[in-house]
Amino acid sequence: MTTTSGLEVHGLNAGYPGRAVVKDAELAVQAGQVASIVGPNGCGKSTLLRAVARLHRPDSGTVRADGADIWHLSRRQAARRIALLPQTPRAPEAVTVAGLVRYGRHPHQGLLRQWSRADELAVREALEATGTQDLAAERLDRLSGGQRQRCWLAMALAQHTPVVLLDEPTSALDLGHVVDVLELVREVAASGRTVVMVQHDLAAAARYSDTVIAMKDGRIIAQGSPRDTVDEALVKELYALDADILRAPGDASPVVVPRSRTVL
Incomplete structure (x- = not known):
């Protein structure tokens, strides 16, 4: 899972006193790709993003951006490799x-x-x-x-920066502006940058991402192309939701159609 550029995370553990939030995270996103981190509220998505952005020191593990370990760089040097747009700037x-x-x-x-x-x-x-x-x-x-x-x-x-992190960049936007922002994200990746974003909308993540990274209870439970990763079993495991997975016209990206809430 080694990349010569882009973003690599190995064995990352992060949390707060007495509470582990991100557990043994492993991921790699190539330059020129968009990756979306998805999962239920409170699963550790934003903490993972903050640890990658050097805003939250992990308990263990490494984060490499464009080949350099960001925790071995000065804050200014790291800021030349990773940019973060937080959820509520x-x-x-x-x-x-x-x-x-x-x-x-x-x-x-x-x-x-x-x-x-x-x-x-x-x-x-x-x-x-x-x-x-x-x-x-x-x-x-x-x-x-x-x-x-x-x-x-x-x-x-x-x-x-070669790596751009976005924490829910489409929250509180109407559908038209959501599409505008996500198409812009694709253009940013097409320029050769690595984009990693937290997304609550699984269908939007599947449509606009090269890679989907699914988290539950602080762990990455699945990652890969949307077509190979987003299925009925994943939706049920993440959200306790029964759903049909349809294929969008044109690119055959997964479209999630909820049926009913699973009784836990």
């Missing part, structure tokens, strides 16, 4: 969209390296990639939810 009051996206360049700044033309180019490219260039002068808090989410994604892209 917060911005300074009255910040403009351009101001927000510029924050993505902070890991590249330092005493001997101030704002440069390369930084300005990275910001412009991120705004263009997310279709937010016309919003650059607008205040973030005056935009719609879908617009704000694209702006946050622009900030993550401006960080110019």
Whole structure:
């Protein structure tokens, strides 16, 4: 399960005092791929993502991003390899969209390296990639939810990391904006980056991901292509739900049709 680039996690255990949350996690996602972590509430998805992002120190195990062990790097060095968009990001009051996206360049700044033309180019490219260039002068808090989410994604892209982590990037969005964001995620991966996101919508994860990583009770119980991984047995094990699995027209991705709740 070794990759020369992308993201690798080996033997990762993480939790809080007296409570193990992530147990012996093993995963690998190649550069240019999208992986979705799915599973019931409280199964450890966000804790795993935070440990990968170096925001939560694991009890044991390794995380390698683009070939480097992130826990052997400085915080700034790690931030040049992994960008995280949390579930509920917060911005300074009255910040403009351009101001927000510029924050993505902070890991590249330092005493001997101030704002440069390369930084300005990275910001412009991120705004263009997310279709937010016309919003650059607008205040973030005056935009719609879908617009704000694209702006946050622009900030993550401006960080110019080979690995991008997204914690429920489509939560609270309507269906149209969900599709916009997920198609943008596919474009980010097509540029050669590795994208790992936490997803509650199993059907969306199956449609837009190369790999599905299923978690239950802190453990990864299945991972692989959506067609090979998402089936009736997995849905029942994850969600205690009986469901039919249909195939979407065009790409034959799995579509989950719930039937009834399983009596436990």
